[in-house]
Amino acid sequence: MRLDQKLIAQMIAPGSRVLDIGSGDGSLIDHLFRERGCDARGIEIDMQEVTRSVAHGLPVVHGDADHDLAHYPDESFDYVVLQRTLQAVERPREVLRQMLRIGRHAIVSFPNFGHWELRLKLLTNGRMPNTTVWNTPWFATPNIHPCTIRDFLALCSDELYRVIDWMAIDEEGERAPWRRSIRLANLFGEQALFLLGRNEPACRDGGRK
Amino acid sequence: MEARTLTDQPDTPPEVDHQRAVFPEGLSLDCGALLAPVEIAYRTYGKLSEAGDNAILICHALTGDQYVAETHPVTGRPGWWERMVGPGRPIDTDRFFVICSNVLGGCMGSTGPRSPNLSRPAFDAREDGDAVHEPWGTEFPPITIRDMVRAQHTLVQRLGIKRLFAVIGGSMGGMQTLEWAATYPEMVFAAIPIATAPFHSAQNIAFNEVSRQAIFADPDWRGGRYWESGSIPARGLAVARMMAHITYLSEEALTRKFGRRIRRQSASAETSGDLEHPLSFFGEIFEVESYLRHQGSSFVLRFDANSYLTITRAMDWMDIGAEHDGDYAAPFVGTRTRFCVVSFTSDWLFPTSQSRVLVRALNRAAANVSFVEIDSDKGHDAFLLDEPDFDRTIRGFITGAAEHAGLHIGPKL
Known part of the structure; x- marks a missing residue:
C-alpha cells in the first residue's frame, strides 16, 4: 500500500462503511477490511484491476466516478474516497457533490498544480510543465481538470463543504511539513489530501433526489 | 457422427432412475394453481459440514440439468460444469456441499410436462392393476422462475439446510439466483448471477x-x-x-x-x-x-x-421488477447478501448492459456488489467454457465470501 493510502486509512474510523472510487488493485479496501474492520468496497474503471480485485475476494464493481455514483442512495457510506483522480474526471464539482451525498465524509487526494516546480517551468520555458507527477504531454494527459490547493479550497468554500482535515504530501506519499500555511503548502506540496464533511446537510437544497 | 437426419425419429433414450425428493403436499405456483405431488430430481457433491454452513446451490440453465459434475447417465457425456465444480475446482467439492436440482418443469426427473397428470382420472388400468395417467403435456400449469426457486427451497429445507452459503448460476440459472436472493434473502449469504439479467428482454422473448x-x-x-x-x-x-x-x-x-x-x-x-x-x-x-x-x-x-x-415461457415471464413498478432495486432493499455479477464482452443474448442495470439496481439497494465483465469472444456460452479470468473471479469471490461468512473448512482458506 502506498504511503498516502496509509494516511487516508488513518482518517477513517474503524468499523465504518467506505467506498473507494478508483480502487486500483484494491490494497486500500483490503487494508481497511483487515486492519480496521471496515465494510470497504471499490469502484474501478480498469477491468483488469477489477478482475484482479474480485479474484482476491474484494467487493469491487466496474464503473467510474462520473457515471456510477448517482446510483448509490444517500448516506450509504461513512466515507467516500477519491484517490489521485479528481483532476481526471469529467465533472469534478459534480463528483464531489455525489461523494458528499452518498457519504457523510469525502476523502480526496489530488496532485497540486500549484507546486513551485510547475510554476517555474511554465515561467522559464513557456511550455506545459513536465515533472515526475505531471509526466504526460498535454495532448495525451488524462488530467483534464488540474487544480491547485487554493483552487480546491475555494471550491470547498463555494460548495459550503467543511474541511475537517487537510495535509500536503510529497510524491512518495510522505506527509509534508507545510501545515500551518496554505500558501506554503500550495507552493511546496506535490499532492494534497483533504477530509471533507457537509456543513449543514439539511440546509443544502438540491442535494437530495 | 451418425448419419442420422433431423427428420428421423430418435431412439428412445435409456430409462434412468434419477435421485429424487418427493413432496406429496406439492407447491403453490405463481399462477395460483397447486401442483401436487411435486418431485425434484437432484444431485449432491461433497459433504455438508456439521454446522450446515457450507452448502452451495447451483442453478442450471434452460437445457441443463442436475448432472453438474459427473458423467451424464443419459448422454454419457461429462457433467456440464465439471470445469468449475469438483475437488480443487473453483467450486471446490472438498470444501463445499454442492447441490444441483433439475428445475421444476424440466425433463430429467423433476415434475414437468412429461410427468403423469394425477389431477385427471386414470384412463386405463394396466394388467398389473396400476392406474395409468396421461402426461401433463401442454396442460402442465405455467410456471415462473420463482416457482422453480420455491421448488429448490423445499428441497434445500428437506436436506436440512437453514442457510445456503452461496447460490450460483448462469443464464436462466442466473435468473434463479436473483430470485433466490430476492425471495429468500436471509437464506442466501452470497449470490453469483452470471451472464444473466433481471428481466428477459424483448429480443430474447x-x-x-x-x-x-x-x-x-x-x-x-x-x-x-x-x-x-x-x-x-x-x-x-x-x-x-x-x-x-x-x-x-x-x-x-x-x-x-x-x-x-x-x-x-x-x-x-x-x-x-x-x-x-x-x-x-x-x-x-x-x-x-x-x-x-x-x-x-x-x-x-x-x-x-x-x-x-x-x-x-418461464424465462419470458422473468422480470424481477414487475411487482415493483419496474424498480429493480426494490426486491433487494435491505439485503445483506454479497453479490458477484459476471458478464462476458461478446455475450449478445445477455449483454453486459443488462448486467449493469442489475449492478446499478443493487447499488441503489446499497447491496454489497462485485461486478466483472470478462473479456471473451465465446459469446453467451463463455460461462461454460475455458475462461481463466472467469475461473479466477469465481474462486476468489467464493474464497473471500467464505472468509466473511466465517467459514473455516480445510486448510485452503
Missing part, C-alpha cells in the same frame, strides 16, 4: 417465440399430445435448438470454429434423395450447418418438447 413456433409447426407435435402416436416432434425441437444455439455463440466464435469451410456429406445422405439438404451442391455443406444439425439432432435425445415450451 422473440428468439424463444421462434423456437416455440418451430415445435408447433412440426406435425409430430400433435397439439402437444405426441405420446399418443409414440413419436416426438424431433424436427421442430431440433430446429428450436439450432436457432437458440446460434444465440449462445458469437460471430467471432463461429468464424474461428468454422469459417466458410465446407465438408462432404456422407454417402447415405446423398443416395437417399437428401430431402435434408436440397441446397447442397455435389453433397457439400458448410461445416457450421453440419455442426448445428448435430446440435439439434443430439438435443432431441435428451429433451422433451413440452418441457422446452414450459421453461422458455
Whole structure:
C-alpha cells in the first residue's frame, strides 16, 4: 500500500462503511477490511484491476466516478474516497457533490498544480510543465481538470463543504511539513489530501433526489 | 457422427432412475394453481459440514440439468460444469456441499410436462392393476422462475439446510439466483448471477417465440399430445435448438470454429434423395450447418418438447421488477447478501448492459456488489467454457465470501 493510502486509512474510523472510487488493485479496501474492520468496497474503471480485485475476494464493481455514483442512495457510506483522480474526471464539482451525498465524509487526494516546480517551468520555458507527477504531454494527459490547493479550497468554500482535515504530501506519499500555511503548502506540496464533511446537510437544497 | 437426419425419429433414450425428493403436499405456483405431488430430481457433491454452513446451490440453465459434475447417465457425456465444480475446482467439492436440482418443469426427473397428470382420472388400468395417467403435456400449469426457486427451497429445507452459503448460476440459472436472493434473502449469504439479467428482454422473448413456433409447426407435435402416436416432434425441437444455439455463440466464435469451410456429406445422405439438404451442391455443406444439425439432432435425445415450451415461457415471464413498478432495486432493499455479477464482452443474448442495470439496481439497494465483465469472444456460452479470468473471479469471490461468512473448512482458506 502506498504511503498516502496509509494516511487516508488513518482518517477513517474503524468499523465504518467506505467506498473507494478508483480502487486500483484494491490494497486500500483490503487494508481497511483487515486492519480496521471496515465494510470497504471499490469502484474501478480498469477491468483488469477489477478482475484482479474480485479474484482476491474484494467487493469491487466496474464503473467510474462520473457515471456510477448517482446510483448509490444517500448516506450509504461513512466515507467516500477519491484517490489521485479528481483532476481526471469529467465533472469534478459534480463528483464531489455525489461523494458528499452518498457519504457523510469525502476523502480526496489530488496532485497540486500549484507546486513551485510547475510554476517555474511554465515561467522559464513557456511550455506545459513536465515533472515526475505531471509526466504526460498535454495532448495525451488524462488530467483534464488540474487544480491547485487554493483552487480546491475555494471550491470547498463555494460548495459550503467543511474541511475537517487537510495535509500536503510529497510524491512518495510522505506527509509534508507545510501545515500551518496554505500558501506554503500550495507552493511546496506535490499532492494534497483533504477530509471533507457537509456543513449543514439539511440546509443544502438540491442535494437530495 | 451418425448419419442420422433431423427428420428421423430418435431412439428412445435409456430409462434412468434419477435421485429424487418427493413432496406429496406439492407447491403453490405463481399462477395460483397447486401442483401436487411435486418431485425434484437432484444431485449432491461433497459433504455438508456439521454446522450446515457450507452448502452451495447451483442453478442450471434452460437445457441443463442436475448432472453438474459427473458423467451424464443419459448422454454419457461429462457433467456440464465439471470445469468449475469438483475437488480443487473453483467450486471446490472438498470444501463445499454442492447441490444441483433439475428445475421444476424440466425433463430429467423433476415434475414437468412429461410427468403423469394425477389431477385427471386414470384412463386405463394396466394388467398389473396400476392406474395409468396421461402426461401433463401442454396442460402442465405455467410456471415462473420463482416457482422453480420455491421448488429448490423445499428441497434445500428437506436436506436440512437453514442457510445456503452461496447460490450460483448462469443464464436462466442466473435468473434463479436473483430470485433466490430476492425471495429468500436471509437464506442466501452470497449470490453469483452470471451472464444473466433481471428481466428477459424483448429480443430474447422473440428468439424463444421462434423456437416455440418451430415445435408447433412440426406435425409430430400433435397439439402437444405426441405420446399418443409414440413419436416426438424431433424436427421442430431440433430446429428450436439450432436457432437458440446460434444465440449462445458469437460471430467471432463461429468464424474461428468454422469459417466458410465446407465438408462432404456422407454417402447415405446423398443416395437417399437428401430431402435434408436440397441446397447442397455435389453433397457439400458448410461445416457450421453440419455442426448445428448435430446440435439439434443430439438435443432431441435428451429433451422433451413440452418441457422446452414450459421453461422458455418461464424465462419470458422473468422480470424481477414487475411487482415493483419496474424498480429493480426494490426486491433487494435491505439485503445483506454479497453479490458477484459476471458478464462476458461478446455475450449478445445477455449483454453486459443488462448486467449493469442489475449492478446499478443493487447499488441503489446499497447491496454489497462485485461486478466483472470478462473479456471473451465465446459469446453467451463463455460461462461454460475455458475462461481463466472467469475461473479466477469465481474462486476468489467464493474464497473471500467464505472468509466473511466465517467459514473455516480445510486448510485452503
